Amino acid sequence: MADSFSCMYSLPYFSMMMKSFVFVCSLLLLSFVSFAQTEDSVFIRRIADEILINSKAYSNLHTLTKQIGGRLAGSPGMVKAEQWGQRALRAAGADTVWLQQCMVPHWVRGGKDEATAITGNSKKTLDVVALGNSVGTAKNGITAAVVEVRDFDDLEKKKDQVKDKIVFYNYPFNPTFIRTFQAYSDAVKYRGQGPSRAAKYGAKAVIIRSMSHGANNFPHTGSTKYTDSTLQIPAVAVGLQDADWLSNVLKSQAVSATVKTAGHFLPDTIGHNIIGEIKGSQFPNEYITVGGHLDSWDVNEGAHDDGTGVVQTIEVMRALQALGYQPKHTIRFVLFANEENGLRGGTKYAEEAKEKGEHHIFALESDNGGFTPRGFSLVANAAQSQKIKGWRDLLEPYGTYEFLTGAGSDVTPLNSTQGVPVGELLPDSQRYFDLHHARNDVFEAVDKRELELGAVNMAGLIYLIDKYGL
Ligand SMILES: [Zn+2]
Numbered sequence: 304m305a306d307s308f309s310c311m312y313s314l315p316y317f318s319m320m321m322k323s324f325v326f327v328c329s330l331l332l333l334s335f336v337s338f339a340q341t342e343d344s345v346f347i348r349r350i351a352d353e354i355l356i357n358s359k360a361y362s363n364l365h366t367l368t369k370q371i372g373g374r375l376a377g378s379p380g381m382v383k384a385e386q387w388g389q390r391a392l393r394a395a396g397a398d399t400v401w402l403q404q405c406m407v408p409h410w411v412r413g414g415k416d417e418a419t420a421i422t423g424n425s426k427k428t429l430d431v432v433a434l435g436n437s438v439g440t441a442k443n444g445i446t447a448a449v450v451e452v453r454d455f456d457d458l459e460k461k462k463d464q465v466k467d468k469i470v471f472y473n474y475p476f477n478p479t480f481i482r483t484f485q486a487y488s489d490a491v492k493y494r495g496q497g498p499s500r501a502a503k504y505g506a507k508a509v510i511i512r513s514m515s516h517g518a519n520n521f522p523h524t525g526s527t528k529y530t531d532s533t534l535q536i537p538a539v540a541v542g543l544q545d546a547d548w549l550s551n552v553l554k555s556q557a558v559s560a561t562v563k564t565a566g567h568f569l570p571d572t573i574g575h576n577i578i579g580e581i582k583g584s585q586f587p588n589e590y591i592t593v594g595g596h597l598d599s600w601d602v603n604e605g606a607h608d609d610g611t612g613v614v615q616t617i618e619v620m621r622a623l624q625a626l627g628y629q630p631k632h633t634i635r636f637v638l639f640a641n642e643e644n645g646l647r648g649g650t651k652y653a654e655e656a657k658e659k660g661e662h663h664i665f666a667l668e669s670d671n672g673g674f675t676p677r678g679f680s681l682v683a684n685a686a687q688s689q690k691i692k693g694w695r696d697l698l699e700p701y702g703t704y705e706f707l708t709g710a711g712s713d714v715t716p717l718n719s720t721q722g723v724p725v726g727e728l729l730p731d732s733q734r735y736f737d738l739h740h741a742r743n744d745v746f747e748a749v750d751k752r753e754l755e756l757g758a759v760n761m762a763g764l765i766y767l768i769d770k771y772g773l
Contacts, residue, residue: 343697343770346626347763351701353622354759360618361751363391364611364673368604368746375435375601376641377409377572384597385575388613388638392579395617396624397636400579405651407574407641410436412601413565416539417444418510421559422552429549430520431510431539432602432742433564434494434527435644440537444563445469445508451553454493458500466505469560471541472497473550476516476736482707483516483732484671487739490514494540495528502534508562509538512546517737520544524600525740526644537564574598574640576648579620583633583769590656592635592666593619593765596642596649596713603744607735610746611673611754612711613638615728618758619765630769632664639713642670649713653720663723665768668711669761672739673754674730676702679764680709683724687773691726694767701759705729724773728761 354360371387374380385402392400418429433439451471452458458470472493476486491514498509513523520542529535539562541549552558577597583589595612599605620636640648656663667679681688692706710718710725717723730753738744 340697343767346766347697347701349626350622350762350766351759353625354618354755354762357625358618358755358758359395359621360614360754360758363614363617364606364749364754365746367610367613368606372604373601374597374599374605375410375643376407376574376598376645376647377569378601381574381598385577388577388597391617392577392620392636395579395621397579397620398582400577402575403578403651403655404573404575405640405647406571407647408645409569409572410644411567411569413439413567417563418539418541419561420449420549420552421561422556427548429545429560430522430542431562432522432524433566434498434511434538434540435524435600436527436529437498437538437564437566438535439565439567440508440563444561445537446561447507447559449510449549449553449558449560451550455500458504462504465501467507469508469510469562470501470506471549472509472511473546474512476514478516483736486516487514487736491525494525496530498527498536498538499530499534502536506536508536510560510562511538511540513540513543513741515543515736515739515741517543519737519743521741521743523740524602537562537566539564574647576640576652577638579636581620581624581630581634583631584629585631587633588662589632590635590661590663591632591765591768592637592663592714592717593761594637594639594666594711594713595669597638598641598643600643600740602740603742604746606744606746606749607672608739608744609642609670611749611757612669615669615673615754615758615761618755619762622758622762623766628766632769634765634769642713646712649716652713653716656717657721663717663721664773666714666717666723666725667727667761667765668714669728669757670711670713671727671730671732672735673749673757674732674734675753676728676730676757676760678703678705678707678729679726680707680729681724681726682708682710682715682718683726683773687724690771690773691764694764697767698760698763701763702756703760728757730757
């Protein structure tokens with residue numbers, strides 16, 4: 304065969320032809336890729352313009368925070384927020400809006416949380432707030448000597464000293480972590496497990512240094528989790544300035560404190576995920592989810608946590624509809640119930656997806672605050688992550704430049720039960736823990752432009768995943 308071949312074409316001639324062929328193919332491929340990239344960058348530019356000129360995110364956030372405010376699971380605020388969420392999704396252009404019912408825990412604060420430190424003849428009021436899910440004290444409160452521990456190792460060393468005392472966990476946010484979520488992950492175990500660990504050695508109550516490195520004195524609430532019914536003692540978080548004061552005084556003298564809280568659980572009640580949907584034109588039975596959580600703590604307006612994620616989710620839908628975009632896949636916009644003290648909404652969403660055999664190709668959440676977007680965190684396999692990272696240049700003009708590992712709490716059950724790739728918007732984290740779960744998480748703390756840029760990056764990513772799949 305080789306001989307007859309060489310009769311017709313000389314080897315150099317063939318080689319030249321092949322090179323030309325490869326060259327032309329490469330040109331065609333390059334021009335196809337650059338055409339697709341140009342088309343994508345033009346469309347993402349249109350998304351950005353639509354959001355930056357016509358966004359409803361900021362005014363929606365104003366309504367949610369100022370007219371409704373705090374909206375903990377089971378509260379009247381939750382019911383109002385659910386009604387508002389349905390209206391907002393319809394106004395943004397959802398094909399359909401429906402409620403997905405789930406039972407939610409119903410914890411109430413029950414009154415004002417108080418703590419007074421007593422040293423000799425003087426008294427000082429400490430700025431405290433009960434942790435979510437905490438049991439209350441008796442009406443007159445609990446008065447006992449305060450024992451400071453830095454961490455769980457320190458608690459073990461002092462376990463014989465804490466019986467009938469108030470344990471003060473004074474574990475600071477590590478300021479050397481540049482990404483503040485690392486400091487949060489490092490410290491949050493004292494809020495979660497601290498009360499039961501101290502109760503095991505007979506402590507009567509705990510005071511916990513707030514999960515923050517803010518310069519203010521606002522106490523930060525958040526869930527605690529008792530390990531069993533016999534190890535439940537009241538728990539409050541204290542502002543950082545008061546925590547430093549208390550620690551300083553304890554260095555030279557004995558301090559006792561009176562702690563009063565009235566937290567308790569009522570029976571579980573009915574809550575809902577609020578879901579808006581745009582039907583896919585080519586793959587109606589394949590789903591992409593975008594979401595934020597509608598509930599918030601009761602001590603604030605739930606602006607950055609997670610009003611911003613909710614209004615960004617609605618804004619992604621509004622912008623795609625305003626541009627007349629016809630998604631290939633069905634896109635669901637979900638306002639999740641009860642992220643803060645139970646995750647019942649996110650759990651229910653994944654359970655029902657599994658029961659119905661729904662094919663979810665990706666789920667994105669925004670629940671890290673409405674600050675300047677820096678990128679996305681992802682939990683996906685190597686090929687899926689690589690594909691998303693390959694779109695960096697298309698999103699970079701709007702802020703996306705980094706990709707980390709991780710995902711929002713509400714979409715994580717889709718990954719853990721069904722292996723769905725999931726992710727989360729990654730905004731700048733420096734200011735989040737100045738206000739997370741504290742009374743200063745209010746509308747005024749959100750910047751309109753930063754909020755909108757977050758929605759631009761989310762919408763851009765959702766468009767690319769819808770167009771190319773994962
Ligand atoms: Zn949140």
